[in-house]
Every structure is written in structure tokens, then in C-alpha cells.
Amino acid sequence: MKIIVVGGGGREHAIIKKLKENPEIEKIFALPGNGGIAADAECVPIGATDIDGIVKFAYENGIDYAVVAPDDPLVLGCVDALEAQGIPCFGPRSEAAIIEGSKVFSKNLMKKYGIPTAAYEVFDDADRALEYIKTAPIPTVIKADGLALGKGVIIAMTREEAEEAVISIMKDKKFGKSGNSIVIEEFLEGPEVSVLSFTDGKTVVPMISSMDHKRAGDNDTGLNTGGMGTVAPNPYYTDKVAAECMEKIFIPTINAMNAEGRTFKGCLYFGLMITKDGPKVIEYNCRFGDPETQVVLPLLKSDLFTIMKATTDGTLADTPVEFYDKSAACVIMASEGYPVAYEKGYEITIPSDIADKVFVAGAIEKDGRLLTSGGRVLGVTAIADTLEEAVADSYAMVGQISFGNAFYRHDIGKRALMAKVED
Numbered sequence: 001m002k003i004i005v006v007g008g009g010g011r012e013h014a015i016i017k018k019l020k021e022n023p024e025i026e027k028i029f030a031l032p033g034n035g036g037i038a039a040d041a042e043c044v045p046i047g048a049t050d051i052d053g054i055v056k057f058a059y060e061n062g063i064d065y066a067v068v069a070p071d072d073p074l075v076l077g078c079v080d081a082l083e084a085q086g087i088p089c090f091g092p093r094s095e096a097a098i099i100e101g102s103k104v105f106s107k108n109l110m111k112k113y114g115i116p117t118a119a120y121e122v123f124d125d126a127d128r129a130l131e132y133i134k135t136a137p138i139p140t141v142i143k144a145d146g147l148a149l150g151k152g153v154i155i156a157m158t159r160e161e162a163e164e165a166v167i168s169i170m171k172d173k174k175f176g177k178s179g180n181s182i183v184i185e186e187f188l189e190g191p192e193v194s195v196l197s198f199t200d201g202k203t204v205v206p207m208i209s210s211m212d213h214k215r216a217g218d219n220d221t222g223l224n225t226g227g228m229g230t231v232a233p234n235p236y237y238t239d240k241v242a243a244e245c246m247e248k249i250f251i252p253t254i255n256a257m258n259a260e261g262r263t264f265k266g267c268l269y270f271g272l273m274i275t276k277d278g279p280k281v282i283e284y285n286c287r288f289g290d291p292e293t294q295v296v297l298p299l300l301k302s303d304l305f306t307i308m309k310a311t312t313d314g315t316l317a318d319t320p321v322e323f324y325d326k327s328a329a330c331v332i333m334a335s336e337g338y339p340v341a342y343e344k345g346y347e348i349t350i351p352s353d354i355a356d357k358v359f360v361a362g363a364i365e366k367d368g369r370l371l372t373s374g375g376r377v378l379g380v381t382a383i384a385d386t387l388e389e390a391v392a393d394s395y396a397m398v399g400q401i402s403f404g405n406a407f408y409r410h411d412i413g414k415r416a417l418m419a420k421v422e423d
Contacts, residue, residue: 002027003305004058005041006048006078007069008034010332010361010379011290015069015304016041017359018297022305031057035370036360036378048073055081063087067308071147074266074286075101090308092286096257096264100286103143103152103183113256115249116280120185126170129182133162139187144169146178150226151339153283155187190275191236191419192282194292197250197270198307200316201263204250206270208299208323209237210292211416216339218411225339226376229331229412231387232295235419236274245272245279253284265311294359294379295328329390330381331398331412335362336405338375346372346404354397357381372403387416 001024005012008030016028017040031054033043046053049072058066068078068091077094091097098105110117118141123129133140142165144152152175156162162184169179196207210232216222249270257264269285269292288297297304301322310319335342348370350358359381362374378401382393391413398408 001025001064002029002062003065003067004029004031004054004063005067005069006031006054006073008032008037008048009070009290010359010376011288011293012069013037013040013359013361014293014297014379015067015288017356018300018304019067022303025305029057029061029063034360035363035365035373036358038365039355049076051076051078051081054078055085058082058087059085065089065305065309067091069287071097071100071285071287075147088309088312090311091266092264096262097286098262099257099264099268099284101147102145103283104145104181106284107183107185109253109256109260110281113252113259115252115256116278118186118188118280118282120183122181122183123170124181126166129166129170129184130163132184133159133166136162136184137186138162141185141187142166142169143183143185144175144179145181145183146175148175148178151175151224152178153224188273188275188280188282190273191234193234193237193241193272193274193279194230194289195237195245195270195272196288196292196296197268198311198316198321199254199264199266199268200311200314201254201258201265202314203316204246204254204268205316205321206242206246206250207296207321208232209234209242210295211236212289212292213409213412216334216409218409223339225334227289227291227332228334228409229329230291230295231330231391231413231416232292232299232328235416235421238421241274241279245270249279249281290361291330291332291376291379294330294381298381298383299323299326299328324383326383326385327387327390328381328383329387329394329413330359330379331394331408332361332376333378333380333398333401333403333406333408334376335372335374336407338407342375343405344371344373346406348372348377348403349401350378351400354380354400357397358401372405377403377406387413391417
């Protein structure tokens with residue numbers, strides 16, 4: 001069995017490490033992969049959005065199955081193109097990936113089908129949006145409609161910040177065409193929870209919940225990033241909350257997509273906020289979240305490839321999906337200056353006895369050395385019986401890894417460990 005995994009970050013490294021556990025899989029190609037992934041798969045220099053190149057490689061190399069991990073190729077129709085060549089895939093077709101590809105689509109879907117989310121207004125004219133801001137409740141949340149590398153959401157605490165956000169997105173085109181339309185929505189309060197789920201379009205199986213840490217600095221200060229660390233499970237995702245989410249959010253979303261003729265297969269990510277009025281959807285992602293994947297998949301007891309095939313074949317209801325009764329913590333080691341500007345090319349040193357617990361996101365291999373090449377460089381993940389132990393173990397490993405210009409948060413898991421939760 002020969003497989004390709006499209007993408008080249010920490011998420012893809014976590015997926016590849018898990019897929020390697022299946023003895024049926026003889027060969028894994030990463031397109032494009034990275035310097036660290038090269039230790040676990042053969043990297044091929046084909047970009048994740050080079051749909052023609054991906055399809056050509058898969059067809060010419062007799063690929064049996066494809067895992068399309070990032071949002072861009074999914075929205076662009078990578079799964080559609082591969083399936084047209086008879087290659088089965090894990091991931092949604094473009095008609096379903098729109099649930100992440102367009103914030104306007106997803107908000108309108110939730111409104112139409114009664115799925116709990118923040119109140120909102122949609123604008124495709126900057127002047128109308130600015131006029132609305134003059135009387136809108138503050139704080140407010142402004143979202144670019146399309147994909148923006150996870151950075152298209154701005155929480156405006158003042159009216160001035162809201163106006164700046166509208167101008168930046170719609171007039172200055174900070175995110176290009178993704179900002180042609182925007183969503184301005186109600187500011188919700190409460191703990192956030194990430195829930196990734198497997199679905200074959202009929203059955204939905206939530207994975208272990210997780211808590212992301214988006215801000216660059218300790219105590220949730222600094223700029224928003226793609227994620228500086230994660231822990232799992234999330235203490236705020238109680239059995240009661242999980243049951244409510246299944247009834248009011250998860251199943252209704254799958255049913256809504258089917259009703260729209262956009263059946264979703266693959267990994268559907270639910271970004272949730274547990275408000276005083278119950279759980280509400282902040283956002284959907286059409287794929288595994290990163291770095292959530294780096295704590296969720298190491299806790300997966302069942303075989304990942306078997307589950308992926310079941311989502312493709314429509315047999316998820318008959319496929320066991322079990323997780324270890326343990327906790328996981330991932331600390332992201334990044335380049336100083338991320339998410340704005342940072343230097344690259346520093347050598348990374350990882351002790352061999354912990355290498356299997358490190359997911360590489362931004363590194364290249366050169367002359368046998370691993371060098372930094374991105375903002376987020378490594379995800380260092382520990383699994384333990386308790387969250388406290390997992391956090392301590394993760395930071396202990398971080399202390400053994402070195403590269404110039406490295407920085408990381410020192411409080412990953414702190415909020416979860418301090419959580420006071422009533423079921």
C-alpha cells in the first residue's frame with residue numbers, strides 16, 4: 001500500500017507518524033513534507049496547492065490512497081481531482097470544504113439550520129461595514145470571508161480597532177480576495193474548546209477534545225498565531241457539554257451539509273465556545289487543526305488508516321475509534337519574532353531518545369543538518385496519566401532541544417490545570 005500525505009507542517013508529521021503504525025502501508029510520500037518529516041516519509045518537492053502536480057505524481061506512482069491535510073488544497077478541489085483519477089482520499093471535496101473556505105457560507109448555514117453560533121452581519125461593501133461599526137456592540141469580532149492562514153479573525157475591543165480591521169481587510173486587502181466579504185459578529189465569552197471529528201457524511205465520531213493557546217506570549221498576551229501549544233483533553237468539555245454538542249451542533253451540521261448537497265467526509269473540526277447559554281460554534285475547519293492534531297492523534301488507540309478508509313467508504317459506524325485514557329501536552333517551539341518577522345537557518349539539535357515525540361513544522365534538511373525555516377518550528381508532545389505530568393514532561397523535553405532564536409510560551413496547560421468545571 002502506497003500513500004501520499006499532502007502538506008508539510010507539524011500536523012502532517014503527526015499524521016504520518018500515526019499512519020506508519022499500520023503494517024499494510026509500505027511507503028508514505030509527503031508532498032512537499034519538510035526536513036523533519038523526511039525521517040518518516042519520502043518528501044517530494046510538489047507544493048500543497050499544485051493540484052495538477054499532486055495528481056500527476058499520484059497517478060504515475062500508483063498511489064493507493066491520499067490524505068489531503070491542509071485547508072488550501074481541500075478548498076481548491078484536490079480531493080475532487082484525485083478521485084477523478086480513481087484515487088481514494090481522506091478529506092472533503094471542494095463543495096464541502098467551503099464550510100471553512102467561506103465564513104459567510106458557514107454562518108449562513110448555521111443560521112438556516114438553527115445551529116447555535118454568534119449573531120452576525122455580512123458585508124461586501126467596506127463603507128457599509130464602517131457605517132455599521134458606528135453603532136455595533138463593542139467588543140466585536142471581524143472575520144475575513146476566505147482562508148487567511150488562520151489569521152483572518154480580529155477581535156476588536158474598541159470602535160477604532162473595529163474600523164481599522166475593516167479598512168485593513170476590505171480596503172487594504174491584507175488577506176487579498178479573502179477579504180472581499182467580511183462577517184462582523186457578536187463577541188462571545190467563555191472557555192474555548194476544539195473538537196476534531198471523523199465523519200463519513202452519515203456518522204460523526206468526535207475525537208478527544210483539546211485546548212489551543214493562540215496568543216504568542218505568556219498569559220495570552222501578544223499577537224494571534226497559528227497556535228503556540230495544546231493540551232488534551234479539555235477540562236471544560238464535560239460529558240454534559242459533549243452530549244449537548246452532539247445533539248445541537250455535530251449531528252445537525254452533518255445533516256445540514258447533506259441537505260445542501262455538500263456531503264462532508266474526512267475530519268470536521270468544531271471550534272466551540274462554552275457560553276452561559278451553552279456551547280456555540282466559533283468556526284468550522286474542514287481538516288485536522290494544527291497544533292491540536294499533535295495532542296489528539298498520539299492519544300488515538302485505534303488504527304488511523306483504518307478509520308480514514310472508513311470515512312471514505314462510508315463504514316465509520318462499524319469501525320472502532322478508541323482513545324487512550326491519558327492526557328497530552330504539546331509545546332510549540334517557534335522562531336523569535338513569529339508571527340511577524342523572524343530569521344531562519346539556525347541548526348536544530350534534538351536528542352535521539354526524544355525524537356519520536358517531536359513533530360517538525362518549519363525546518364529544512366541541508367548537508368545532514370536540520371535548520372529552521374519557519375515561524376513555528378517544532379511541536380514537542382508528551383503523554384502521561386495526568387495533564388500535570390504531561391505538561392511537565394513536555395517542558396522537560398523542550399529544555400533538551402536547542403536552536404538559535406528559539407522561543408516558546410511557558411504557560412501551556414496552565415488554564416486547563418486551573419479550570420474549575422461544574423458538570
